[in-house]
Every structure is written in structure tokens, then in C-alpha cells.
Amino acid sequence: MKIPQLAGTLLIGLASVTLFANCSSDAKKPGAQVKSTGDSTVSDTTEQVGMDRTPVDTAKYNLLIKKLANGDTTGKWPVKKQPYPLAGAILPFKRVVVYYGNLHSKKMGALGEYAPKEMWSRLNAEVKRWEKADPSTPVQAGVHYIAAVASGTPGKDGKYINRMGDKQIDSVMKIAKMHNGIVFLDIQVALSNIKAELPRIEKYLMLPNVHLGIDPEFSMKGGDKPGKKIGTYDAEDINYCSQYLANLVKKYNLPPKIFTVHRFTKKMVTNYQNIKLRPEVQIVMHMDGWGEPDLKLGTYRYFIQNEPVQFTGFKLFYKNDLKKAPNRLMTPEELLKLRPIPIYIQYQ
Template identity: 65%
Template sequence: MRKLIFPLVLILLFGFIACKGRSDSSAKSADTPPFSTLENIEKEDIKNQKPVDQAEYNDLLNYIANGDTTGLWPVQNQPLPLEGAVLPYHRVVAYYGNLYSKNMGVLGEYPPEEMWSRLLKETEAWEQADPKTPVVPAIHYIAVVAQGTPWSDGKYRYRMPQQQIDSALAIAKMHDALVFLDVQVGLSTVELEIPQLEKYLLMPHVHLGIDPEFSMKDGTPPGKKIGTLDAEDINFCSAYLAELVQDYNLPPKILIVHRFTKGMVTHYKNIKLSPEVQIVINMDGFGRPELKYSTYNRFIHPEPIQFTGFKLFYKNDTKESPNHLLTPEELMKLQPRPVYLQFQ
């Protein structure tokens, strides 16, 4: 089972950065990048932030639940998000990857214009399959990448340099897309890595993704086994984002958590929800359609947190005939319906 649904071990793990002339000093310079566009940002009064309408929100949650009769969906007693929330008023369709590598996802495989042509076709397909839910495109960029070697600090991860993150932002700006910065901590921690991205996360359209697969709490190098994140880790990320929203009067942030095994997320009942952050558990497994459905039904549906996502692999989902890339019409039958779609 794991062999079929385990995402590809990243080519980057074994050295694509070396061909870009990486040095240890470049990793250090990524710690405190000079973000000139945010130098003058000031804290604003949260009193202007209001929750959304309760009735409308409940109606949309019921629509997403899609007739689920288990009592798990929609998630009950969740806080109302603040005004400006993306979910569940929209569905996000994202292209995932890293600009250094064609092997990490479709985002780095094509030049920006061609990438956008492909992504817009996916957003149009979802708009046709579900006219009730407007679609927002997104760029999901891996900003901290797990490594197969320890580098100088022994953390087995590489922080992308500022110019690479800026390039992802520029690509997103071509069509006013959302941006997700994804973090693979390796032997580091979310407490160390997330603050490095703060000045980007202060941008209203920039959100966060975290990948338990490459969180190696026992010291095993990434790619050797599947990692894990606990509710405590997820709560740290959520609280960090919530504080930014509160302090700078930002619209609610989205937090994407990848998952394709039970052990990737532990103590899910302890995950805390807030009006400032919307949490999506993204089904990240690849393989034939029945295997992807099984992963969703075994690890996403039974442990409800707030919203769900679904990842599609252009290559790994279609390797063997008659396998095919699941369509929007097929995924609309899921209970609950995913509000975030990610293409790799």
C-alpha cells in the first residue's frame, strides 16, 4: 500500500541545488531577507474585523458535506471565520512545485505562460463542474525543501532564497492568484521554520502549507520513512498565523496540512480552530482511482478537522492503464467535497 501511495522521493533530496551553485552562506542569508515592500507595515486595530454571516456559512458547510450521514461532516461548533475568508465561499485550485526542479511538480515543469494556460483550464473545469462555488487559482510553492544530506546545520532542509520565492509571487501575480508557501522541515521544526517566512505571510494573499511526510522527529533522514506532525505542531502554525491576522488586520489565512497515512497527523482531536485560520487536510496520496478514494475515506473523512483537499498527480496517477486523472465531476461525489485541489 505504501509503495503505491507514497509520493515520489524528491529529486531535490540528492542535489539539484548543487547545480544552482548553492553555498551554506546562501542558506544563512535566507534567514532574514530584506522585504522592502513590507518595511512600513504597521499593526492595525482588530476592531474592524467581523465574522461572516452564520446562516450563509452553515449552508455552504452543508453543501460541502454533500449529504454525509456519519455525523462527522460538516464539522460542528467550529468558529465563524472573519470577513474575507476564502473558504468555503470559493474553491482553490493550485499548481504545486518548486522552480528549481521539473521533478517536484508541474509548477517548475513549464514556463509561466504555459503553466498558466494549463492551470486556467483546470479552474475552468471546476467552475463548470460546480457553478455554485467560484474558483480561485493558486501557486503552491515549496519554500523549505527536505534534503537527503544534513548541510552545515544538520537540519536536512534547505530554505529557498528570497529571489526564488519572489519569482513564485511574480508568477502568481500574473493572474492575481493566491500563494501557498510549503514547508518540509526535515530535522528542523515548524517553530524554527515558519517565522523565517513571516514577512511573506504578512501579505494578504499568501498562505501556508506544512508537510508531515518530511518532518522527521526521530532523526531519520527525509525520504527514508514517512514523517509526522502532531496537533501541537499544527496548533503552533495556526496560532502563529492567527496572531499575524489579529495584529495586522489581515483576512483569514489558510493552513494546508498534507496527509496520506494515519500516522502523518497525530492527536487530531487536539487541533484548535480559530476565526483567523482555516485548516485544510489535503489528501496527498497517488495511484489508481480506487486507491486514492480509499486513502481519502480511511485517513481524511474519519478524522474531521475543518476542510478537506485532494491532490492529483499528472504522472503518477496515470502511469498504468486504465488509470486516469480523476475529474472534477468524480471528485464532486466525495463526502465531503474538497475545497482545495492541488496538481503536481
């Protein structure tokens, strides 16, 4: 891909910064309502998916990660010297397909745009498309909820972050349970930091069906307001999160956690080669850029394929991906040709 086109790839994410920064203020508007399926408590969610404790079939694991490499000739995939996961691991035995968003805003993704029943109808249709395209890989559906949203306003603590309350997160847990979905709680730290924000959702991360996502785009270490620049995380931050998750897995005898990291520029993740892999955590480097297929493929190639960590993900935007010709969403069949093949798919 030509360098000018690569520059365009970097810009497609920056536009999404503005979208999220503007939409996040919805949570502050008086009378903002959360779509809820009824009262829910954390204790209601303990009997959930994610408690399969069958020991990992290491031979099958080896075959599946080789399949995901898809004939890669660079020598980077599959990632070498990765530990086998603990019993109950989802990846690479299943492909995870999720809807992303926030219940306060219809503009932040399909999860908040539709009422729960319609959302699941649409998500299940995507699941069927993936099952048809790759019958050998079962699909685990889920919801990816932005539990801490970077805001355009400073808030009481001056951190430019809107933290979703337990009531909202409980509603998401209830929605996921409708179809045995897993849950990802995503954190946009803004002017706060990941060490301060993780404990706020720990009681949910203690559950077997709840996983973690972090967004370097909104980690504003330089003190800039969210949306003004693209943020960053270092391997040190990612290692802190994975160790935090590993501690919970060991303490509560949980199956491995999936840990997604959004990425669409080089500087969003620094020192990737220092990221540590653990049996308790499965790390997904997730291609988060929007635009026409060539731009998305370039982003994936330069920042996901070229800097291997463990597993890979790919985001599809129902609206933003259609803004320029050829004005279409990439298909499962196209994504299954990538090297490596993404095992985590997110629709926004």
C-alpha cells in the first residue's frame, strides 16, 4: 500500500474520536434513559456461560492457531512461545462475535441503537453469516459495552470521563443473558488512568462470563482533552491489565479472560514486543479503524499483522465504513482470507 493511503488509514480513527467524544455527553443529559430488560443484580449473573472447565486439548490448540495463521510466510504467525491457556478458554476454539456500544447513545454503536430483542435478532443474523462462512469454527456471541466513556466535558473530577453506574452495567448483563452471550466491559480512561479505573468494575470481572476491553485512543497521558489527539498505552499498561485479570482468574478459579486492545495507529500501542502472555488471559489486538476496505486492510496489515501479540480482532462499522466508495461492509468471507484470520469480530 502506498504511503499516502497509509496516512489516510491513520485519519479514519481520528474521526471516530470526535464522534465518541461528542456522544459521550449524552450520559450527562437530564432524563437520559437506559434500555433495561428489568431489574438485575450481579448475583443474578453467576450462573452464566464461561464455566466450561474441560482441560485444553493442546494438540487441537496447535492446529487451530496454525489455521488462524492462514499460511502466513513472514514467520510471525502463529505467535511463538505462547503459553497454553487454562481450562475453559474460549479462543481459538470459538470465534467471538459481538455488538459494541453504550445504552445511553444510539450513535455509539448497535448495542445502544436497538432495543434488546431487535439487537439480538440482528446480532444472531451476523452469527449465522460467520457460521456459514466458517462452519468449522463455532461462534460465541456477546456484547461489548463501553463502561467508562471519554467525555467532551471535564465532569466533577476533571478527568473527562463518564463512568456507567451499576444499574446500567446490570442491564447489559441481563441483555447478554437473553442469548447466553458473554460480556466485555470497555474502559476509555481519558485523563484518568487504567490503575484507577479497573477496580471500579472488578466485581463484574470476577464473574466467569465478563471480559475486558481497553481503548488506547482515549488514554490521554499528555493531558489533552479526548478527541483532540489520539491517546496511547504502553506494553507496561497492557501487562498491568493482564496481571490484574490473571490475579482474579487465580483467586476465583475462573476460566481465562479475553482481553481486547483497540488499535489503528502505531503509537496507540508502544513496545508491543514487551507484552507478556499468560495462561489466564487471552489477548486480542483489535483493528479499530473505519473506512473503505483498502484502508481497513492496510491498518490491519501494518499495525496488527506486522506487530504480533497473540490473537487478532477486526471491527466493522455499519455506518462509517459506508461513507466512501465502494460503500459496503466487508464480508466474513473476505476477513477469512486475512493473515492471520481474526478470531474476534466486533460490529459497531
